[in-house]
Amino acid sequence: EVVQNFEPPEPPKPSPSDFPRVENRKAVSRHISRERSQVLAFECKKRDDFRCQVCGMKFEEVYGELGEEFAEAHHKKPLSHLLGSVKNTSEDLTTVCANCHRMLHRMDGKPGDVARLKAVVKRHRHRNGM
Numbered sequence: 001e002v003v004q005n006f007e008p009p010e011p012p013k014p015s016p017s018d019f020p021r022v023e024n025r026k027a028v029s030r031h032i033s034r035e036r037s038q039v040l041a042f043e044c045k046k047r048d049d050f051r052c053q054v055c056g057m058k059f060e061e062v063y064g065e066l067g068e069e070f071a072e073a074h075h076k077k078p079l080s081h082l083l084g085s086v087k088n089t090s091e092d093l094t095t096v097c098a099n100c101h102r103m104l105h106r107m108d109g110k111p112g113d114v115a116r117l118k119a120v121v122k123r124h125r126h127r128n129g130m
Contacts, residue, residue, distance in 0.1 A: 036079070037088070040090050040092075040093060041073035041093060042073075043090035044073045044090040044095055045069070045071045045072075045073055045095045047090060047095075048071070048094070050068075050069055050070065050095065051071070051095060052096045052100050053094045053096060053114060053118070054096055054097070054103075054104075054117050054118045054121055055097060055099070055100055055118075055121050057100075058071075059071060059097070071096065071097065072096050072097065072098055072101045073093045073094070073095060073096075074093060074094050074096045074101055074104055075092060075093055076092055076093065076094060076111065076113075076114065077092065077109075077111065078109040080109075081109060096114075100121075104117055
């Protein structure tokens with residue numbers, strides 16, 4: 001009877017400070033990922049000569065041989081905004097460097113984000129005499 005009425009204490013909830021410096025722990029996760037076409041990405045990057053269409057950076061010019069044929073392809077319209085599977089073309093993507101790609105993903109995911117970010121980069125370069 002005592003055991004049946006006994007409520008075990010709730011286990012303590014972990015706080016962010018419980019593992020402040022722990023990295024590289026193995027974890028199993030389940031999530032949905034969206035397939036991307038490597039062919040379209042390569043066509044896009046080749047079309048743009050592997051040059052960032054926002055800031056103009058070309059990895060090969062900075063890193064030499066290590067940077068040859070290196071860049072990232074950005075979907076002008078985020079895949080998450082599309083319904084179902086779509087058949088894109090390389091014109092639906094643009095070539096960007098890793099930094100500009102991250103900045104684009106901080107934006108709204110709206111048409112014109114690439115042009116807006118390009119204007120931001122141009123304005124700041126002008127302001128800083130670059």
